[in-house]
Amino acid sequence: MSTASGTNSGASKPASTRAKPANKAEAAADWVDGRLGIYSLAKANLRKIFPDHWSFMLGEICLYSFIIIILTGVYLTLFFKPSMAETVYHGSYLPLNGIRMSEAYASTVNISFEVRGGLLIRQIHHWAALVFVAAMFVHMMRVFFTGAFRKPREINWLFGFLLLCLGFFDGFFGYSLPDDLLSGTGIRFMEGAILAVPIVGTYIQMFLFGGEFPGTDIIPRFFTIHVLLIPGIMLGLLVAHLILVFYHKHTQWAGPGKTEKNVVGMPLMPVYMAKAGGFFFLVFGIIAAMSAIATINPVWAYGPYRPDQVSTDAQPDWYMGFAEGLIRFMPGWEISVWGGHTLNLGVFIPLMIFPLVLVAIAVYPFIESWVTGDKREHHILDRPRNAPVRTALGAAWISLYLVLLAGGGNDLIATHLHMSINTITYFVRVGFFVVPVITFFVTKRWCLGLQRRDKDKVLHGRESGIIKRLPHGEFVEVHTPLSQADLHTLTSHEQPEPLELPAETDENGVARKAGVVAKTRTKLSEGFYGEGNQIAKPTSEEYLEITSGHGHH
């Protein structure tokens, strides 16, 4: 730790020990440093090294779309009226002329047609929200499949997970605010789901809606949650997330000169200031162009919400599609318990699986570190193929998500592909259990195959495509040996040994039974790293034997 002004030892004369600043800018910086201590902050960070890889910018997309959402959201609040008071529309959008609607809906239509540029900002806001959640998903996948969540980054993984969940819900609340036919249907769905909660369901429903559905409170309440409560929490988590990224320093791929003890890349100033700063404008520019080209959520076409009306193809925004799939494929089980009380399992079970699907990703780092028993820090990323079980689990999770997403869009699949909606739903019911399992095994085999290929490449070199005829007539393909840098990169990963159960008897010969937990852990560890779950990487002895022995291959 260095201090800002500690470099000059003769600090007895305050404020004048520092050399005269060379120019106005330095003078200003000195002034700020005297109050905020910026020099010590900048010393560690101004030339901070970040490694370069395309996948490391996925998190930036999240950050930038979040900023775009906040900027456009603030603008929208200047015109949006979060009120369910009734009004009769007399605006410039003639098809709605004379129709009763809430102030929320009327003001949304006005933002779209009366306020110049209002439609653009609304569409940027909505597009950016979709991009935000999508980017968080992909960013999280990158972190998952490369093992970047391992120590010391587990807490940051949880922060990211919370941001994803809050992003889901804030998106849902925002989607609900315009009070159009589609968003009202979404709120109705939420009401039905709340009612399915045993014992307290009706109380939560009454307290949330301020009475019976729909009442007049829900939109103002959602508004506060959407613009203040959730974004406030998210902003806090985001700052914490970024501080930890800086503090931990970024992970990097294996390669020549890269170790667990260093980070190789380019400095924040100037390269990443320009690249990352520029990337904000790229993201913003592309989302603005998307909003110019592609209409999103044309609420004026849906009409105001009425509880007795609905349109077909009612769909939530994509990220809620898996919840929609859960609710659609579930059989309508309703049972009577405790003297005639109704337990609506058909809705309650999906409502419980929904958080479970999410929590599964949240807790994964802790499960893996428990199974491996690994307490070390990891800064070098795994290639997905070198962690076959992890990769297969992740792929299974994604396949489950996609099955549910297809289930949530079963009506669209049915109408667009001319298929029976019943067949699709039955497929989803079976697929929910079967597809992730198949995906798991296929992915694992695939990873092992790629490991074999790497091994082959290391030992025998790269296929050159050149066919050589030997003097005795044999044809061989010439293999080009890899450079030492490539050899190092392909062999630098670790291959953990599976844990072993402690001996059945201790040193005195007394029987010592392993508990269920210890046995499970050993079994899981065997499943992760045991025989057949990873391909032993080539050793330098194998390599030397092959390369020194015979000329060809």
Next chain:
Amino acid sequence: MSHDMSENLPEAHGASHGTEVVTHDDPFADPGLPAHEPRRTDIDERAAKRAERQVSLMFVVSMLATVGFIASYASIDADKLVYIFPLGKVSALNFALGMTLGVALFCIGAGAVHWARTLMSDHELPAERHPIEASDEVRNDVIEQFKTGAAESGFGRRKMIRNTLIGSMALVPLSGVVLLRDLGPLPEDKLMHTGWAEAKPAEPIRLVNMNTDQPMKPEDIIQGSLTFAKPHGLEESDEDFQQQIAKDALMLVRIAPEDIKDAKSRDKGFEGILAYSKICTHVGCPISLYEQQTHHALCPCHQSTFDLADGARVIFGPAGHPLPQLKITTDEQGFLVATGDFDEPVGPSYWERKR
């Protein structure tokens, strides 16, 4: 790297692997950071100048686009439509504003990234990592400090202070919880009945066609049709219309009496006219798709399918029980009326609902 430039490269003549320390005992050993390969702009001043012009050009385009944005804002009418291939007819203002803003932003980004990639140094530098964990010395020192602090506070020794503090801290959030009580009323029996409950055998309530706002006679409802109805007296302008229609909405179908499989359902109807709740028993979407040949009604939200000829039995999808049916008859003038409420609550099921 193009051909004509290659002889300028310092590493062009097989020297690019020069820094690799080939250790013969371990062929997989880390050879260390590879040597820096210069870019064209590093060694050719003309290429660097060209890159500089390209970056500036992008910034200039951005400026022009912002001018275009302001001009579009000022000059294009908000309701003007324009045909743009292949988008079709779109709002001219939205398109112009979005594209100019998009270009203005994108060009700043593209310029900055191009600048970083071509002109800023691309030397890869290593920085050391330090373990996140503190050294044992620091750790023990902190724990010692904490213990001193804790001992000085007397928190562990003065149990009465500790316990009363925990008690007060545990109680104080209760005020916040209590304050939430007025968020809404208690459920009581609010979900149990609908607006039709006001109908009595002596004072029946007429069914009013949702589209025409007129009461209906049995002959107005032809076989195979689907009609939506609400109770007489419920108007769109009513303050609680949304709340009422969320429970009262009816779906009327007429099925040939001999096709009605459920005798109880037939009795609740009138000459084959059956009045079902329009609100799905799954999560409350209004059901609106009716297949007149099979008498199946489908909820468009989650595809619960009900057989209206069989007491609205659930034949597919996630709904847990049939749609409630309203008993209907006609009054002296021959209009369709209800003489009471549904036998069971409408809409999604909930804990207190009796099965």
